[in-house]
Every structure is written in C-alpha cells, then in structure tokens.
Amino acid sequence: MSKQTVKVGLFGLGTVGGGVAELLLQEEKRLQEALGAELVLAKACDLDASLASGLGLPKERFTTNAADILHDPEIDIVVELIGGTKVAKDIVMGALNAGKPVVTANKALLATFGAEVFGLASQKSLKIAFEASVGGGIPLIRSMREGLAANRITSCLGILNGTCNYILSRMSAEGADFDAVLKEAQTLGYAEADPTFDIEGMDTAHKLAILATLATGRFPQVKDIAVEGISGISAQDITFARETGFVIKLLAVFHRHGEHAELRVHPALVDRNHLLASVNGPFNAVFVSGDWVGDIMLYGAGAGRRATASAVVADILDLAREKVNGCRFTAPNLGRAALNLSPLELTPIAQVSGRYYFRFTAKDQPGVLATIAAILGKQGISIETVLQKGRQETGGAVPIIILTHEASEQAMQNALKEIDAQPVITEPTKVIRVV
Amino acid sequence: MSKQTVKVGLFGLGTVGGGVAELLLQEEKRLQEALGAELVLAKACDLDASLASGLGLPKERFTTNAADILHDPEIDIVVELIGGTKVAKDIVMGALNAGKPVVTANKALLATFGAEVFGLASQKSLKIAFEASVGGGIPLIRSMREGLAANRITSCLGILNGTCNYILSRMSAEGADFDAVLKEAQTLGYAEADPTFDIEGMDTAHKLAILATLATGRFPQVKDIAVEGISGISAQDITFARETGFVIKLLAVFHRHGEHAELRVHPALVDRNHLLASVNGPFNAVFVSGDWVGDIMLYGAGAGRRATASAVVADILDLAREKVNGCRFTAPNLGRAALNLSPLELTPIAQVSGRYYFRFTAKDQPGVLATIAAILGKQGISIETVLQKGRQETGGAVPIIILTHEASEQAMQNALKEIDAQPVITEPTKVIRVV
Numbered sequence: 001m002s003k004q005t006v007k008v009g010l011f012g013l014g015t016v017g018g019g020v021a022e023l024l025l026q027e028e029k030r031l032q033e034a035l036g037a038e039l040v041l042a043k044a045c046d047l048d049a050s051l052a053s054g055l056g057l058p059k060e061r062f063t064t065n066a067a068d069i070l071h072d073p074e075i076d077i078v079v080e081l082i083g084g085t086k087v088a089k090d091i092v093m094g095a096l097n098a099g100k101p102v103v104t105a106n107k108a109l110l111a112t113f114g115a116e117v118f119g120l121a122s123q124k125s126l127k128i129a130f131e132a133s134v135g136g137g138i139p140l141i142r143s144m145r146e147g148l149a150a151n152r153i154t155s156c157l158g159i160l161n162g163t164c165n166y167i168l169s170r171m172s173a174e175g176a177d178f179d180a181v182l183k184e185a186q187t188l189g190y191a192e193a194d195p196t197f198d199i200e201g202m203d204t205a206h207k208l209a210i211l212a213t214l215a216t217g218r219f220p221q222v223k224d225i226a227v228e229g230i231s232g233i234s235a236q237d238i239t240f241a242r243e244t245g246f247v248i249k250l251l252a253v254f255h256r257h258g259e260h261a262e263l264r265v266h267p268a269l270v271d272r273n274h275l276l277a278s279v280n281g282p283f284n285a286v287f288v289s290g291d292w293v294g295d296i297m298l299y300g301a302g303a304g305r306r307a308t309a310s311a312v313v314a315d316i317l318d319l320a321r322e323k324v325n326g327c328r329f330t331a332p333n334l335g336r337a338a339l340n341l342s343p344l345e346l347t348p349i350a351q352v353s354g355r356y357y358f359r360f361t362a363k364d365q366p367g368v369l370a371t372i373a374a375i376l377g378k379q380g381i382s383i384e385t386v387l388q389k390g391r392q393e394t395g396g397a398v399p400i401i402i403l404t405h406e407a408s409e410q411a412m413q414n415a416l417k418e419i420d421a422q423p424v425i426t427e428p429t430k431v432i433r434v435v
Numbered sequence: 436m437s438k439q440t441v442k443v444g445l446f447g448l449g450t451v452g453g454g455v456a457e458l459l460l461q462e463e464k465r466l467q468e469a470l471g472a473e474l475v476l477a478k479a480c481d482l483d484a485s486l487a488s489g490l491g492l493p494k495e496r497f498t499t500n501a502a503d504i505l506h507d508p509e510i511d512i513v514v515e516l517i518g519g520t521k522v523a524k525d526i527v528m529g530a531l532n533a534g535k536p537v538v539t540a541n542k543a544l545l546a547t548f549g550a551e552v553f554g555l556a557s558q559k560s561l562k563i564a565f566e567a568s569v570g571g572g573i574p575l576i577r578s579m580r581e582g583l584a585a586n587r588i589t590s591c592l593g594i595l596n597g598t599c600n601y602i603l604s605r606m607s608a609e610g611a612d613f614d615a616v617l618k619e620a621q622t623l624g625y626a627e628a629d630p631t632f633d634i635e636g637m638d639t640a641h642k643l644a645i646l647a648t649l650a651t652g653r654f655p656q657v658k659d660i661a662v663e664g665i666s667g668i669s670a671q672d673i674t675f676a677r678e679t680g681f682v683i684k685l686l687a688v689f690h691r692h693g694e695h696a697e698l699r700v701h702p703a704l705v706d707r708n709h710l711l712a713s714v715n716g717p718f719n720a721v722f723v724s725g726d727w728v729g730d731i732m733l734y735g736a737g738a739g740r741r742a743t744a745s746a747v748v749a750d751i752l753d754l755a756r757e758k759v760n761g762c763r764f765t766a767p768n769l770g771r772a773a774l775n776l777s778p779l780e781l782t783p784i785a786q787v788s789g790r791y792y793f794r795f796t797a798k799d800q801p802g803v804l805a806t807i808a809a810i811l812g813k814q815g816i817s818i819e820t821v822l823q824k825g826r827q828e829t830g831g832a833v834p835i836i837i838l839t840h841e842a843s844e845q846a847m848q849n850a851l852k853e854i855d856a857q858p859v860i861t862e863p864t865k866v867i868r869v870v
Contacts, residue, residue, distance in 0.1 A: 023585055023727060034584050036772025137728040139582025147574025149469050150458055150748035278713045292458060292745035293572040296735030310727035313585035327762030337471025
C-alpha cells in the first residue's frame, strides 16, 4: 500500500518548538512506525531565521510569514508554540478557520480564551490538542479526558510550576532563604530573569483553569481564582512546618461543590506522608480524585525542551491518526460530546473552609498567647498545635506557630485582622493553608 | 439528531464485572454526555444467575450462554472479565472472529497468549483494549501507548501487586513478620485465601510481560522471566534495609538493552528518597523512563471493584467512539501501525548486573567477616556497607548485612554458593537486589 503523508506546520522554534522540530526530524522512522504513514515537518515559522538553520531545517521549509502555513492547503496540522495570547490567538483561530486541527502548549491562551478557542474548534468539528499545556511531558490531559472518562472528577491537587517547586525543595533541603535560592535557580535556568509570573502563582493559575475545564467541561474566569505565590515563605516557615509534620508546596487546588467549584493557588502545608510531599525539584505532579477511580497521581517533568516535545508530538500523532484513518474527532476536545460554553461558577474563597498554619510575631511578654487564643476562640477557631520558640535575637520578638482545626476562611480572615491590630503583634502574621 | 446506541455484551459479573455493570447502569447519563450516544449494557453472561439479580439487571438482559452475546449481531463491543486463560480465551477469540472489538482486564491471557490474541485482532482490524489489565484504575496503558508514543521506552519499574505492597508496607510500619501480616491481609480481603499467585510474583510477572510488549511491540515468554516472591522477606530484612536508607518493595523491572530486554520480578531495596518508596498500602505505581520524556510515574489503586471498573469503562468509551464516529482503529492496539509477532528476546538474568544486599547468618566467632569478604573479593564484588549486629538469642548465630557495589548476577551467584558452603554459615544467605 502506498504510504500516506501527514504534513505539520510549526509556529515557534524557541525552547519547546525547537525540541519538537528536533523530535520530528530525528525520530522520523519511529514516528512512521507508530503512525503507519509519513509524518513530516513541512514548514516552520519564526521571526528569528537563525533558529531554523541551527536545527538543520532546510531553507525552503522555513518561513517568517504565518500565511505560508495557515493558507497552505497541504498542511494538515498546525502546531502553535509561540506562547502569549495575542499573535498565538490569531494563529490558533486562523488555523481553525482554515479547517486545520491544532496542537498547542499555550496555557495562557486556553485559560484566558478557552470558551472562544474551544467554541470555534467545536463549531468547525476540529480537534485542538493541548497535552503540553499542563504538566509538560506528563500524559495528564489525555488521562483526564479519556482515561478517567467514566468518572466525575471531584478534586485535583497539583504541583504545576517547576520553578516554585525547585525553590521550595531547595529551601527545605538547605534551610536557605527564598531570595538566595531564587538567585541560584535563575543561574541554573530553573527560573526566568523576571520570575514574577511563576513565583506569584499566575502560571499555576492558568494550568489550574485548564484542569478545571477538563474536570467540569466549563470555563472558569482566571481573574476569579484566588492566587498567592511563594515569595512570602520564609526558611522559618519551612522549619516550623517540618516540626509539625508537614512540607510546604505551591498547590493548585480544585474541589467540586455540586455545580460550583473551588479554585485556588497558594502555598500549602502538605502532610509529609502524602505522596505530593515527596515530589521535589523541578518536577510536577497532580493528584486527581474521581468518584470511581479513587485517587491517582501522575508525576514527571513539568517543563523542559525534550519532555514538552514528547507531549506535543503525542498530540500530533493523535491528530495525524485522524487523517490516516479517515475520521475526525475521535475523542472530543474536552471529553464531552457537546460543548457547554457557560462559565464555571466559583465558590468564593471566603466560603471555603480548611485548616491553617499561623506564624505570629509578637513581643516576648506574658499574656500574648492568651490574647491570640482568645481572638481565635471568639471566631470559633480551635487550636490543634502550638509551637512557641525561645527568645530571638532580633529585638525581643518571638514567633508563635499555631495550627488550627478546620475553620472557615472568613473566620480566619476576621481573626487575622483583629490579631494583627494588637499592639503586642510586631509584624503582619503569616498564614499558610493546610491541605 | 437521532441518538445512536452502542450495545455492550459483558462476560463475568464477579468483583470487576459487577462493578462495570454498576457503572454502566448507574452513570448512564454521564456516559451518554461523554459519548454523544447511548451506551447500553445489552446483555451480561455469567454461570451464576444470582449475580445478575443482585445488580438489578433485568432477566432478559442476562444469559448463561456465551453464544447469546457472541452471535448477537446487535452487540457492538464484547467485555471479557471472567479471567483465566481457557474459557476467557475462547470468548475473546470468538468475539474477534465474530467481528466485535474486545475490552479485557485479563492479564494472564494477554501475557500468555498475547501474540495469538493481538495477531487475530490485527488480522481482523479490530481493537482490543486492556487498560484494566495492569495497574487497575491507573490510566497506564493509554499513557504508554499514546501519551508516550514519541518515545523509546528505556525502562519501567513497577509496584504492580497490591497484595504484596500491602504486606510489605505493614511489615515495614509495624516490624511485623510476613506470616502474621499475610493472615491479617487475608482477613481484610487484601489477599486471597490461596495467595501464592500474588505473593510468589506470578501476577506481577504477567503484568510486566504486558508492559514489555507495550514498550517494545514484541512478546516475551512469561516462563523466561526471572521471578522471586516476597515470602522469604523477614522483619529483620526490612529493619536492616531501613538502617541503610532503603525500603523493600516487590518490583517488576524492565530495562531495554538494544533489541533485547531485561525482565525480572523480585523484592528490591529502593532508596527511601525514590518516589516509589513512598507508595504504600494496596496501591500500585509505575515509574517509566523514555528517551524524550525522561521519568514519569503513575500511581493509583491497582485493584478493587470501582477503580478497575473505571478503567474498563474508559476502554468501552474508546471503542464506542469508533462506532459513533464511523471509523475503526484510532490508535493501534500496541501503539504501532504494524504488528511484529516475533518474540521479545530476554537478556538472561546471569548477564545482568546490579547492587546486592546480603544477609548472612553465621556463627558468632572471629574471622567470619574476613572469610565472607575474601570470597566476595575473589568474585570481584566490592563492599559498600557492612552492618554487623551484636549476639542474638538463638544459639549464637549473628546476622551480617553487606551492601555491595555494582557486580554481575553471575559473580553474586558464585559468591553465594561458596559462602553458603562455609561451616561458619548456619543458614542459607538471603540476597535482595538493589535498584
């Protein structure tokens, strides 16, 4: 039988795009064996032509003009790996409008314009595959969309940002402070020159929005997600957490409450016996609970050239199979036959309840603990553990650590406000949620 | 548009089959939303009619005659959950011969008759889905087949038997002996009345054979896999392992060596910082390495009614989509377009090298350690750690623990033979491999 050919048009030859180009060029034979057809990188587009020559891509397979891919009737699949939500959106929408299925790793685009992008794909009966948008090389998206298809997903807890997990792991291993470890992470390439987007939790929030869309079939507003980053975590917090049996991780949290969902991103105390507590370094992991499967966890490299290319090319193969087999839309983009474009309504974080870690900084004088305990009691917050350390060097202020039993976020906020207004409290109190 | 209907014929209403029937009956609406068509349990077959009534399955949807499903032209998908390799094989081959795609959880069948079963499925261009055959509810098979499709899988390390992992975890947590924990596991339903198949490693070997087939596209002979169970592990071994920084797990090991593969099942010392060391209780986990993705790990319930049903119904949905979308064979059964029926050649375990834990039991007299060390040295085995404990109560025999550096299995076997022949050695030496 004569071999079919599937032609890929690739946007972006940066870290991930370059890795995808390498994989397609180097593993031609393996991919052909998997597909039963030739898979060809027909054309790549980037503003920087030097990237193409660095990859050994022939001149005629490179362009700086998007239309050369989008309007080429021979291109079967468009791969968008330029990132951002402006040009990337034009490319993705342009490809769909031209009748081409799309592979993208663009979490910001899908989290922000998910309804629009999936809406157009559905209208055109085209596939949009996005395995690499969350968890890098981990086969997470297809596991949730297909592997857990019989389940109602009730919760997800994710370590979704390698930069943050690397920093927290190093702080934990070395007792080092945030700033020192961040600087080291930047030197080693684990953190960007401007790390704000990662360390303040926005990258994690985008990925959480995508997981929530997969879990519910609806679209949350990213701006409504409660987000707190890791820059306020001190070496002290990590030490105190360890002494009470916990490690600190930046977590993405999804809990379903009927038709609503609780979505939040924040540092969290994780029990040291929980499997997520053992996920260290730049790795990612997601703990998913379904009503039939129970708990599963998927772990792997959440970023990086080769791991992310692995996920992108898995998606390309999926889409290529649709051409080879002559059928479209094997599994629906979000695992449901019909698309529901209504927004996912979020439970306000004030209505959520949980356990809390408080680090109070107070004058070292009698009655302080009584004052704090009385205010917590008034808000109905009961104390599980108190850890009070001896006098510090710095001006007689002492840290008091309190771990609470379950209480509402509102009660916690009320107590926090009242406690921080006490004259004996010398610094704003640090609160970390316990999961 | 008028709704299509996909009809399922189910063999076996035991633990897993009953769970699948429940899922199909209880989650009808959810499955219809996923599929965009009705998914109906049209007929179930079991020798025990009381199982059907217990599930509330109407009488007309139950039969004790296999032909009522296999020869019903209205049945679209056959699900085989009776286990074993005799009747189950007839059913699977019969379904394929009747042109029906098959879902099965039958690891013994696929491990033993894989070439025959996949060969017939390929010849008939039919899908055979087997997510539940390894790792219960964990979406492992589709992750390897599709999610890692761009990779050459270089190794897998798996905790694949919940009974063994439960027993080893309890022994580790409580310092209890094997026999006591096994008895408890039987009472709690974590171990069978005859636990031989689980605790002697055969169940794990079947699952390993399936993973090796997915990783290489070829078929190992199960009888050639080196298999050792956990019944020889003592509370002492677990304690000594902990003191040297390890935990003991029953592992399935796959390593690729060019076109050959190393396949073995045995208790192993796992570094306590490895993620697999934190997998406790009846859970399963598989650590997979690919040349692009790096290391990933998948974790979850490896058995149980609901978790396994989740995996089986995910497969049913996949196959049902092929009918709904009007196309066959979306992803090939083993991830490769062409089936290679040649056997997977195994590297003999004598050629494998690794590190070893030895527990010698010797008379408490001068010169014993020198004797052992000399024999190890003669075989080129160098010692990493020695742990010698004080005199024991039982007749003056003392345990001597030695952890070695990397050495060949052959050298280890030679040394073992010579050491056990020494008059100062009072009991056969226990060897555990280190991974």
